[in-house]
Amino acid sequence: MSQDLMEKLGQLVMVGFHGLVPSQDIVDLITNHNIGSVILFVRNIANTEQIRKLTIDLQQIAKDAGHARPLLIAVDQENGVVRRLGSSGTYLPGNMAQGAIDSTDISRKVANATARELLVLGLNYNLCPDLDVNNNPLNPVIGVRSFGEDPNLVGRLGVATIHGYQDSKVPASIKHFPGHGDTAVDSHIGLPVINKTMEELEHLELIPFRRAIAAANPASVMIAHIALPNIIKPSVEGENYPASISREIVFDLLRTKIGYEGIIITDCLEMNAVANTIGTEKGALKALHAGNDVAMICHTYSRQLGALELIKQAVSSGDLSQSEIEKSLERMEMLKDRYLSWETALPTHPIDPTTVIGCEAHQRLREISYDLSTTLVRNNANLVPLRPTSQEEIVVLVPHVSWSGAIDSEETPNPFQSLYDSVKRRHTKTVYIIYHDDAERPSMEDSQIAKAVENASFVIIATANGNLYPYQTRTVKMVLAFKKPTIGVAVVNPYDLMSFPELDTYLVTYEYTPPAHEAAVRVIFGEIEPKGKLPVTLVGLGEDEMADYKKKTRWLIEDYETARDFDDIVKLWNVTLGKEWPLAPVRIQWVLENGPHPHHFVVRRDGEAVGFAATFITTEHRSATKLGHLGLLLVDPAHQHQGIGTALHDHSMHYIRASSEEVTTIHLGTIYPRLFCGIPETHPESIRFFQNRGWNLDPEPVFDLIQDLGNYETPKYITDRMTKEKIHFSRITPDTLWELYAFESQNFPGWFSTYKHHAELGDFQDLLVGRDGSHTGPIIAATIIYTSRGSHERRSDIPWQHPSLFDDDSGGMACVGVAENQRGRGIGIGIVAYANEILKRRGVRKSYVDWVEIVRFYQKTGYNIWRGYRLGWWKV
Numbered sequence: 001m002s003q004d005l006m007e008k009l010g011q012l013v014m015v016g017f018h019g020l021v022p023s024q025d026i027v028d029l030i031t032n033h034n035i036g037s038v039i040l041f042v043r044n045i046a047n048t049e050q051i052r053k054l055t056i057d058l059q060q061i062a063k064d065a066g067h068a069r070p071l072l073i074a075v076d077q078e079n080g081v082v083r084r085l086g087s088s089g090t091y092l093p094g095n096m097a098q099g100a101i102d103s104t105d106i107s108r109k110v111a112n113a114t115a116r117e118l119l120v121l122g123l124n125y126n127l128c129p130d131l132d133v134n135n136n137p138l139n140p141v142i143g144v145r146s147f148g149e150d151p152n153l154v155g156r157l158g159v160a161t162i163h164g165y166q167d168s169k170v171p172a173s174i175k176h177f178p179g180h181g182d183t184a185v186d187s188h189i190g191l192p193v194i195n196k197t198m199e200e201l202e203h204l205e206l207i208p209f210r211r212a213i214a215a216a217n218p219a220s221v222m223i224a225h226i227a228l229p230n231i232i233k234p235s236v237e238g239e240n241y242p243a244s245i246s247r248e249i250v251f252d253l254l255r256t257k258i259g260y261e262g263i264i265i266t267d268c269l270e271m272n273a274v275a276n277t278i279g280t281e282k283g284a285l286k287a288l289h290a291g292n293d294v295a296m297i298c299h300t301y302s303r304q305l306g307a308l309e310l311i312k313q314a315v316s317s318g319d320l321s322q323s324e325i326e327k328s329l330e331r332m333e334m335l336k337d338r339y340l341s342w343e344t345a346l347p348t349h350p351i352d353p354t355t356v357i358g359c360e361a362h363q364r365l366r367e368i369s370y371d372l373s374t375t376l377v378r379n380n381a382n383l384v385p386l387r388p389t390s391q392e393e394i395v396v397l398v399p400h401v402s403w404s405g406a407i408d409s410e411e412t413p414n415p416f417q418s419l420y421d422s423v424k425r426r427h428t429k430t431v432y433i434i435y436h437d438d439a440e441r442p443s444m445e446d447s448q449i450a451k452a453v454e455n456a457s458f459v460i461i462a463t464a465n466g467n468l469y470p471y472q473t474r475t476v477k478m479v480l481a482f483k484k485p486t487i488g489v490a491v492v493n494p495y496d497l498m499s500f501p502e503l504d505t506y507l508v509t510y511e512y513t514p515p516a517h518e519a520a521v522r523v524i525f526g527e528i529e530p531k532g533k534l535p536v537t538l539v540g541l542g543e544d545e546m547a548d549y550k551k552k553t554r555w556l557i558e559d560y561e562t563a564r565d566f567d568d569i570v571k572l573w574n575v576t577l578g579k580e581w582p583l584a585p586v587r588i589q590w591v592l593e594n595g596p597h598p599h600h601f602v603v604r605r606d607g608e609a610v611g612f613a614a615t616f617i618t619t620e621h622r623s624a625t626k627l628g629h630l631g632l633l634l635v636d637p638a639h640q641h642q643g644i645g646t647a648l649h650d651h652s653m654h655y656i657r658a659s660s661e662e663v664t665t666i667h668l669g670t671i672y673p674r675l676f677c678g679i680p681e682t683h684p685e686s687i688r689f690f691q692n693r694g695w696n697l698d699p700e701p702v703f704d705l706i707q708d709l710g711n712y713e714t715p716k717y718i719t720d721r722m723t724k725e726k727i728h729f730s731r732i733t734p735d736t737l738w739e740l741y742a743f744e745s746q747n748f749p750g751w752f753s754t755y756k757h758h759a760e761l762g763d764f765q766d767l768l769v770g771r772d773g774s775h776t777g778p779i780i781a782a783t784i785i786y787t788s789r790g791s792h793e794r795r796s797d798i799p800w801q802h803p804s805l806f807d808d809d810s811g812g813m814a815c816v817g818v819a820e821n822q823r824g825r826g827i828g829i830g831i832v833a834y835a836n837e838i839l840k841r842r843g844v845r846k847s848y849v850d851w852v853e854i855v856r857f858y859q860k861t862g863y864n865i866w867r868g869y870r871l872g873w874w875k876v
Contacts, residue, residue: 009311010034011332016298020046022057025301031065033308037072039298041084048088048353055122059345069336070345074125077114080511081144089117090362095130097373097510099148099535102643104160104692106369111164113362118170120356124340127173129161131208132181137495140468142181144493144510148535151204152650155211160692162216171219171339174212176267178249179205180224191242191273193227211694213260219335220263223250225273242273245283251291263331265294281306285314293328370519375532380504383485385526388427392457395431396420399472401464416462418514422521437471453479459486466496473499489520498538555647560600568609572634587799591673601651603644610636611644613652616670617659628656628666632675649693657876668695668872672754675799677851678869687870695872702871705849705863709840714833722830728775729834732767740769743779751815758784761792770831780822781831787811787842798848811839812848833861
């Protein structure tokens with residue numbers, strides 16, 4: 001075992017320490033044990049100036065110790081209830097508040113702003129986003145840290161968040177794989193057990209993780225401390241192993257089955273789920289055995305040293321695979337080389353943090369996002385907006401709460417003071433009371449509350465995870481007994497209402513930050529409209545009420561009806577695409593009605609379609625599989641960023657998948673008749689939209705090409721080459737059509753249906769072939785041409801015949817193919833040149849070639865790029 005390898009092992013452990021300056025413990029770990037990653041908590045953070053000095057000091061220690069690369073300095077800045085920076089960073093909404101907004105644009109911007117603030121403080125690694133699907137109301141550790149209960153929502157917003165961080169040069173870490181949402185135990189305290197099979201995980205928990213890995217390539221994945229007894233083999237003593245130290249999850253599932261290639265890191269191994277079972281030091285060793293690249297030990301110096309010693313012994317003895325350790329070190333080096341440099345870690349002229357943190361743009365984003373997230377779940381008594389007279393009194397009741405281990409944010413003696421302050425600013429006659437857990441409640445508190453409520457005209461009572469704390473439920477019910485107009489505000493989880501369903505007026509803020517409180521009070525007093533939508537279901541409120549709520553807050557998707565909707569779709573086209581892509585209504589109608597197996601959907605508002613999705617299903621020739629198409633997705637600009645596009649997208653994808661088990665792939669766009677073969681390159685926001693929804697977009701675009709044939713002449717070298725090769729070009733005839741069918745069926749089965757369609761219309765003059773040796777030789781090449789004035793009216797090869805684009809003297813070609821065993825003879829360029837001559841002879845000026853990957857090939861005969869597209873695919 002090389003000494004160099006032994007010295008690098010500290011790169012595979014992430015550690016924390018205590019204090020606002022580098023402690024002797026952390027100095028020793030960095031200097032003498034080559035620790036490559038440090039994690040900071042609230043205990044390490046006082047203010048922006050102190051954080052910046054601390055991170056520079058840590059990096060300087062590493063530099064002086066001879067580290068080849070800077071330290072990764074990590075935090076859990078999830079925003080919302082988990083925000084290590086506290087008031088040293090801009091308050092921004094956490095995951096479930098973002099789930100209530102359901103905007104990939106907002107999620108990406110929140111991550112981007114957070115990344116900018118972290119970097120200016122010297123923090124270069126954020127251990128988020130949380131991709132747990134929170135489908136258990138009793139979950140004490142995830143809750144509002146999740147985007148919601150819908151795995152597709154979680155995946156969509158998670159992808160946007162990852163892009164926001166990593167595009168800003170901060171590596172992200174998705175967590176807690178394979179899913180910590182369906183637990184009722186906090187892994188900081190004990191070992192949660194999830195009795196699910198792998199198949200069950202695949203149908204829910206794994207969906208957002210798979211989507212994020214495929215669409216966003218997160219820098220790292222954090223493994224959860226959860227037991228999965230139906231998947232993970234127990235220890236020899238019969239005890240459950242956590243996923244974080246189980247090879248079945250880390251290596252077999254994540255690394256091998258899913259194919260993740262980035263850094264895999266454990267959650268903190270000092271959490272009781274590991275520390276009280278296998279032990280932290282041994283847990284670190286088993287974590288690397290399981291396939292993790294990094295073992296995280298956040299708190300205790302002796303445990304950190306003990307783990308390092310066990311790892312070194314295991315490597316020396318061969319108990320740990322040297323090849324796997326080397327691969328882990330290589331992955332860590334690649335991560336650091338991609339995101340870090342000594343120039344940024346120890347800048348000569350550091351940026352003043354105050355120019356970034358709390359800047360105008362971040363404050364504006366904060367206000368917009370909190371206003372959008374506040375959710376009015378119930379307003380049965382029409383109490384909101386609240387309109388008290390100057391003489392009427394409001395009592396504000398807030399709980400005294402101690403948080404779980406995960407919620408390590410700034411230490412505020414009264415985190416709900418800002419809620420009271422926001423009410424007080426609007427109504428001076430306001431009373432403030434903090435109510436306590438039964439075990440610590442003063443003897444006179446109940447009578448104090450009763451007297452205040454008795455004297456008040458209105459009550460605003462806050463609960464914080466009230467469904468988990470019985471004293472909060474008891475206090476709410478006590479208040480409701482007075483029959484005073486009462487507004488409940490859930491300042492963390494929205495599930496509280498399940499414990500007191502008799503409450504008629506109920507808001508959710510999803511977190512207890514000052515801007516979240518301010519937004520809630522703005523809603524209460526009617527200053528803004530509530531726009532947030534519950535991203536979870538409140539069980540027990542009655543199916544009718546939840547169904548009615550969802551109906552009010554979610555878009556109704558209906559099947560498209562031509563007679564009712566077509567004129568609206570034409571208007572939608574014109575306001576979304578018409579300026580860049582003008583299209584006659586007859587062309588739109590032709591594609592919608594004549595594509596393969598068309599089925600379309602609309603979202604209507606006030607009787608008018610404001611969103612539209614077109615789907616098709618193509619049966620590939622001689623294939624048992626079918627190809628689905630999401631051919632078009634339009635949303636009126638006046639109604640964008642309201643979830644319409646997402647609703648139509650998800651509904652369309654579900655329809656295509658459910659329509660036939662033979663659909664194996666879904667294509668973003670259409671083949672024939674065609675509008676777009678992919679996403680136009682000129683629409684970057686649309687590209688982001690589909691990336692955030694898990695589509696695999698080809699990295700390189702394809703192109704439509706154009707050429708003016710007015711002065712076209714085939715280059716002599718092409719003519720000479722075809723003569724030399726004895727290639728003869730001609731159109732197909734009815735009696736030789738079978739030869740063309742046989743050629744396409746054998747060489748290009750995906751094009752067979754297009755050739756067959758055109759032949760059945762009688763357009764034999766447009767089916768061109770190249771034959772080998774003579775005019776009766778075997779077909780070795782073929783293409784389809786089209787002229788706007790001569791081809792059958794039921795064809796739509798070129799929809800873009802508006803005068804500003806191609807006009808009526810247009811034509812073009814498609815499906816240019818040469819038999820594979822005949823390539824290299826110049827036949828492809830020869831048949832393109834022949835098609836150009838035929839098109840020119842038929843009066844075509846503007847010639848068009850669609851869906852081209854190899855542009856240089858067509859440029860030899862005068863074609864140039866017209867427009868480009870990003871192809872998108874979804875494997876079912």
